[in-house]
Amino acid sequence: xxxxxxxxxxxxxxxxxxxxxxxxxxxxxxxxxxxxxxxxxxxxxxxxxxxxxxxxxxxxxxxxxxxxxxxxxxxxxxxxxxxxxxxxxxxxxxxxxxxxxxxxxxxxxxxxxxxxxxxxxxxxxxxxxxxxxxxxxxxxxxxxxxxxxxxxxxxxxxxxxxxxxxxxxxxxxxxxxxxxxxxxxxxxxxxxxxxxxxxxxxxxxxxxxxxxxxxxxxxxxxxxxxxxxxxxxxxxxxxxxxxxxxxxxxxxxxxxxxxxxxxxxxxxxxxxxxxxxxxxxxxxxxxxxxxxxxxxxxxxxxxxxxxxxxxxxxxxxxxxxxxxxxxxxxxx
Amino acid sequence: xxxxxxxxxxxxxxxxxxxxxxxxxxxxxxxxxxxxxxxxxxxxxxxxxxxxxxxxxxxxxxxxxxxxxxxxxxxxxxxxxxxxxxxxxxxxxxxxxxxxxxxxxxxxxxxxxxxxxxxxxxxxxxxxxxxxxxxxxxxxxxxxxxxxxxxxxxxxxxxxxxxxxxxxxxxxxxxxxxxxxxxxxxxxxxxxxxxxxxxxxxxxxxxxxxxxxxxxxxxxxxxxxxxxxxxxxxxxxxxxxxxxxxxxxxxxxxxxxxxxxxxxxxxxxxxxxxxxxxxxxxxxxxxxxxxxxxxxxxxxxxxxxxxxxxxxxxxxxxxxxxxxxxxxxxxxxxxxxxxxxxxxxxxxxxxxxxxxxxxx
Numbered sequence: 001x002x003x004x005x006x007x008x009x010x011x012x013x014x015x016x017x018x019x020x021x022x023x024x025x026x027x028x029x030x031x032x033x034x035x036x037x038x039x040x041x042x043x044x045x046x047x048x049x050x051x052x053x054x055x056x057x058x059x060x061x062x063x064x065x066x067x068x069x070x071x072x073x074x075x076x077x078x079x080x081x082x083x084x085x086x087x088x089x090x091x092x093x094x095x096x097x098x099x100x101x102x103x104x105x106x107x108x109x110x111x112x113x114x115x116x117x118x119x120x121x122x123x124x125x126x127x128x129x130x131x132x133x134x135x136x137x138x139x140x141x142x143x144x145x146x147x148x149x150x151x152x153x154x155x156x157x158x159x160x161x162x163x164x165x166x167x168x169x170x171x172x173x174x175x176x177x178x179x180x181x182x183x184x185x186x187x188x189x190x191x192x193x194x195x196x197x198x199x200x201x202x203x204x205x206x207x208x209x210x211x212x213x214x215x216x217x218x219x220x221x222x223x224x225x226x227x228x229x230x231x232x233x234x235x236x237x238x239x240x241x242x243x244x245x246x247x248x249x250x251x252x253x254x255x256x257x258x259x260x261x262x263x264x265x266x267x268x269x270x271x272x273x274x275x276x277x278x279x280x281x282x283x284x285x286x287x288x289x290x291x292x293x294x295x296x297x298x299x300x301x302x303x304x305x306x307x308x309x310x311x312x313x314x315x316x317x318x319x320x321x322x323x324x325x326x327x328x329x330x331x332x
Numbered sequence: 333x334x335x336x337x338x339x340x341x342x343x344x345x346x347x348x349x350x351x352x353x354x355x356x357x358x359x360x361x362x363x364x365x366x367x368x369x370x371x372x373x374x375x376x377x378x379x380x381x382x383x384x385x386x387x388x389x390x391x392x393x394x395x396x397x398x399x400x401x402x403x404x405x406x407x408x409x410x411x412x413x414x415x416x417x418x419x420x421x422x423x424x425x426x427x428x429x430x431x432x433x434x435x436x437x438x439x440x441x442x443x444x445x446x447x448x449x450x451x452x453x454x455x456x457x458x459x460x461x462x463x464x465x466x467x468x469x470x471x472x473x474x475x476x477x478x479x480x481x482x483x484x485x486x487x488x489x490x491x492x493x494x495x496x497x498x499x500x501x502x503x504x505x506x507x508x509x510x511x512x513x514x515x516x517x518x519x520x521x522x523x524x525x526x527x528x529x530x531x532x533x534x535x536x537x538x539x540x541x542x543x544x545x546x547x548x549x550x551x552x553x554x555x556x557x558x559x560x561x562x563x564x565x566x567x568x569x570x571x572x573x574x575x576x577x578x579x580x581x582x583x584x585x586x587x588x589x590x591x592x593x594x595x596x597x598x599x600x601x602x603x604x605x606x607x608x609x610x611x612x613x614x615x616x617x618x619x620x621x622x623x624x625x626x627x628x629x630x631x632x633x634x635x636x637x638x639x640x641x642x643x644x645x646x647x648x649x650x651x652x653x654x655x656x657x658x659x660x661x662x663x664x665x666x667x668x669x670x671x672x673x674x675x676x677x678x679x680x681x682x683x684x685x686x687x688x689x690x691x692x
Contacts, residue, residue, distance in 0.1 A: 221417035224384050225478075229431030230405030239430070243421040 066307075072300035079294040091301035101302060103277045104285040105309070107192055111281060112260045112313070114196040119256045120249055122200065123207025128241075130208070131215045141212070145205035152202075152265035159198045160185070160270060185271050188278040195266050195279055202266075203259075207252045214248035215241070250321035254314055261310045282306045334395030334408060334485030334518055335360040336381060341390035343376055343542075350376055351542040353390070358486075358520060363512050365521045367529040368539035369565070374522045375490055377539075381520065382411050382488050395485050405434070410479035411488040415495060416471045418463040418478070424450075425459040428478045445481040452514070453477045453507070469500040476511070486518035493528060505531060526566050530554065538562050560686040563614050569643060572620060572654040576613040576681070585691075586681060588613055591650040594627045599677040599691025612682040617643060619678035620656040622664060626671035630654070635666055646670060 073092070076085045095101045130141050147155070162169045163185050171181035184190035218241065226236045264283040267273060273280030273288075282302065290299030336358040343351040351373045358364050366374035379385035381392060383404035392400045399407045410431075418427050425446055432442045450456045453473045463471055472492060479487055489508075493501045509532055512519055523529055529536050530550040538545045538553060538561075546558035557563035563571045576588035579595060586600045588611060596613060622644065630646040633653070642658040656672055658664055677691040 219415065219417070221413050221415055222419060224382075224404075225411070225413060225417035225419070226430075227384065227404040228382065228409065228411045229478075229482075230434040231430070232434075235434060240419060246421075 069300045069303055069307075072297055073304045075297045077296040077300075079296055084297075087297070091298050092305075094298065095301055095305065100277055100280065101285055104280050104282045105305070107278070107280055108261060108263065108282040108306075108309075110192055111196055111199075111263050112257055114193060115199055115260045116253055116256045118196070118200045119204065119207045120252050122204055123252060124211050124245070124249070126204065126208040127211030127215055128237075131212055141208070144208055147201060148203050148205035150202065153269065155198060155202045156266055156269040159194075159201075163194065186275060188275050191271050191275060191279040195263070195270055198266055198270070199260070199263070207256065210248055210252055210255075211245065214245050218244045246321070250317065253321075254317050257313045257317060258310060261306065261313065282309075335362075336486060336518065336520065337391075337393040338377075338381070339391040339393065341377070341380060341392065342388045343373070343380060343385070344388040349542070351380075354542070354544070356537065356544070356547075358518060360518055361516050363519045363521065363532055363534045365523060365529040365533035365536045366539055367523060367526060367533075367536050367565075368545075369524055372539045373542035374524075374539050378488055378490055378520060378522045381407075382409055383407050405431075408485035409488055410482045410484040410486075411490065412472075412475045412479050412492045414491040416463070416475045418471060418474055420463050423460050423462055424455060424466070424474050424477075427463070427474060428481050431478065431482050442481075445483070446477075449477040449480045452480070452511075468496055469504060472496060472504060473507075476508075480511070480515070484517070486520060489519065489521040491523055492521075493523070494525070501528075508532060526568065530566075538565065556690045557614075557680070557688055559688055560612065560614070560682040563680060563682070563688060567616055569617050569655045571614045571616050571680075573682070574613045574615075574648075574652055574654065576611045577609070578611055585676070586689075588681070590628065590648075591652065592628070592648060596628070596674055596679065597676050598679040598681060600679070600681050600689045601692050610684060613674075614680040614682055614688070615654075615674055615678060617655045617657045619675040620654060621673050621675075622656060622658050622662065622670050623673035624671045626673045628672045628674070629669060630672065632664055632666055632668045632670050635664060644670065646672060 074086060074088060076087045076090070078084070126144055130137050130144070163183050165171060165183040165186070166181055168181075168183070171183070174181045182190070184194035222240060222244075223236065226240050231239065262283050263281040264287065267279050267281050267284055268287075271279045273284050283306065286299050286302045286306065289295050289302060336356075338354055338356045338358075341351065341354040342349070354377065366377060368374050376385055380387050381394075383399070383402060383406075387400060390400070391398055394407055394409065419430065422430065428446050428449065429442050432445065437445075446459070450459055453476060455470070455473055455477055458466060458470060458474070463474065466474065472495070475492070492508075493504055496504060505528060508519075508521075512532075521528070521532060533550055535548065536550055536553050537547045540561050546553055546562045548556075553562060554566055557566060557571075560573070564573070575591050576596065579587050579589050584602055585598055586602055587595055587597050589595050590613070598613070618641075628648070630648040632644050632646055634645040636643040636645070637660070639660065641660050642662045642664070644656045644658050644662075644664055645653060646656055647653050654672070656670075664670060679691070681689045683689070
């Protein structure tokens with residue numbers, strides 16, 4: 001290969017400052033051998049420096065806590081005395097026999113199953129309805145996204161008022177329909193679905209925005225071609241829009257699975273895990289074990305289980321979406 | 333095959349009139365090209381024919397039927413878009429079959445049409461590929477194939493060659509011409525490229541600001557441009573325009589005086605032209621040749637040797653620049669003083685309104 005180096009003017013050159021072109025292939029072989037690796041090595045190290053800040057932060061804030069958590073889960077840690085004893089997998093064995101922990105896993109899974117499809121379906125429906133360039137569309141997009149910026153304390157406070165027994169909005173509506181009022185937060189069967197409803201209401205804006213962004217990426221010409229091809233509205237949706245959104249559907253599902261596995265604030269503030277542990281999620285279990293019962297090793301073990309479940313969930317989702325792409329022959 | 337009639341078609345966006353009352357009859361089997369600069373309304377007109385753009389007033393008839401209010405898919409048309417508009421998640425075969433499945437064409441018939449179109453457009457080895465796996469030229473062939481399998485009454489092409497490189501554009505142009513000869517279906521083609529228009533069209537409609545400037549066969553438009561706009565738009569290099577003042581008529585034809593005082597005999601009949609005080613003489617490079625004996629003189633600035641001919645850019649004594657044509661092996665060099673010979677029968681005159689007058 002011939003590499004050309006542009007050098008600034010050298011002493012003795014006819015024009016001071018004029019560029020001189022040297023062709024490496026014209027240099028003696030020994031000179032090439034001595035100069036090339038040196039240049040390569042310098043470039044290699046300078047490149048590594050660009051990623052060093054990120055790597056350091058990544059190690060400090062992610063790798064170290066994960067490894068520490070894993071190590072803690074294998075120990076019996078007494079926070080007050082500072083004693084620590086290695087007990088192997090004993091914490092995990094204890095978790096296996098803990099009914100409350102198993103209930104928390106069940107609740108967390110149920111919550112993810114209730115919310116994630118709702119985020120995908122509702123987010124897409126809202127995006128389709130509000131994908132319009134007029135003032136009404138803009139106003140509605142702002143309103144639907146607006147709730148996402150509220151803090152969990154405000155959201156849960158508002159919804160506790162809505163669900164308030166006999167006086168809340170829900171009770172008033174049911175009274176007006178001639179039905180007996182009910183507070184879902186006090187019902188073992190309805191507490192978790194109620195928290196799921198609140199969560200969907202709260203952060204439906206993000207999936208909606210992701211779908212809107214994806215919808216606006218679809219070229220208008222494709223829809224015009226579909227119109228020329230006699231495709232009706234549903235045919236266009238199923239055959240053109242939905243396949244174009246497949247990657248966004250996978251993205252929204254993965255984001256929501258990760259987020260909803262970490263349910264905590266809403267359950268803590270609305271039901272405190274009750275009634276009868278029916279709405280206690282895994283993160284609340286971890287919190288209570290670690291910061292109320294001060295069983296850090298036990299809490300860390302539960303956190304490892306959550307980590308593993310999330311990993312499995314996301315891997316499963318990615319596998320399904322990748323399999324879908326392979327089956328339809330889509331090139332990446 | 334279907335003829336298309338546009339009757340008093342009008343397009344407005346709010347208060348802005350894009351296309352004033354537009355009337356045109358496209359014959360069945362004709363290859364008609366809408367030619368004009370960007371923003372002249374040619375694509376809007378095509379989209380109105382396709383039904384992708386509603387008309388503000390007027391009527392569109394296809395095959396004798398009023399389709400003004402019909403959906404695009406109900407007009408028996410197929411369209412090839414500028415950016416191909418292929419469905420990216422479908423294979424070439426699925427792209428071609430999509431429109432046919434929507435109207436419940438039997439599977440065997442779909443296969444037959446796709447096989448035939450693929451053979452005609454040399455797409456046989458690509459039917460299982462996705463658009464992303466194809467080159468620009470192949471994608472455009474697929475887009476054409478998607479239109480062909482529909483066996484429509486008329487094809488609409490919206491600048492289909494503008495995304496292709498020069499060599500591929502030439503090849504695809506020839507393929508389109510062959511396709512028209514083979515199918516003999518009505519084709520309406522929109523372009524701003526005069527070469528495409530001249531080579532493909534059986535009739536050209538030159539448009540400017542939403543109006544028809546001239547309509548005719550390519551040769552008619554080239555030889556007898558109706559207006560100064562058409563004369564300047566058609567032909568490469570563009571027609572030379574030189575300010576001129578009419579002087580006494582000679583041999584029933586108008587004689588004009590150029591700005592440098594030289595007089596130029598034209599072939600334009602005296603009675604034909606308006607008696608305007610100011611005219612513009614127009615002459616194409618191939619009718620303006622080097623002649624040392626000519627009184628019209630100038631200095632050669634730039635010489636372009638194109639192989640089959642030589643173009644000479646000459647600055648006249650009054651500062652006007654014109655392009656003349658010389659023999660391919662002409663010894664003319666930059667800086668030479670040259671004389672210019674105007675062929676009187678190929679000199680056009682344009683009056684102050686921009687209307688053209690030609691030699692009889």
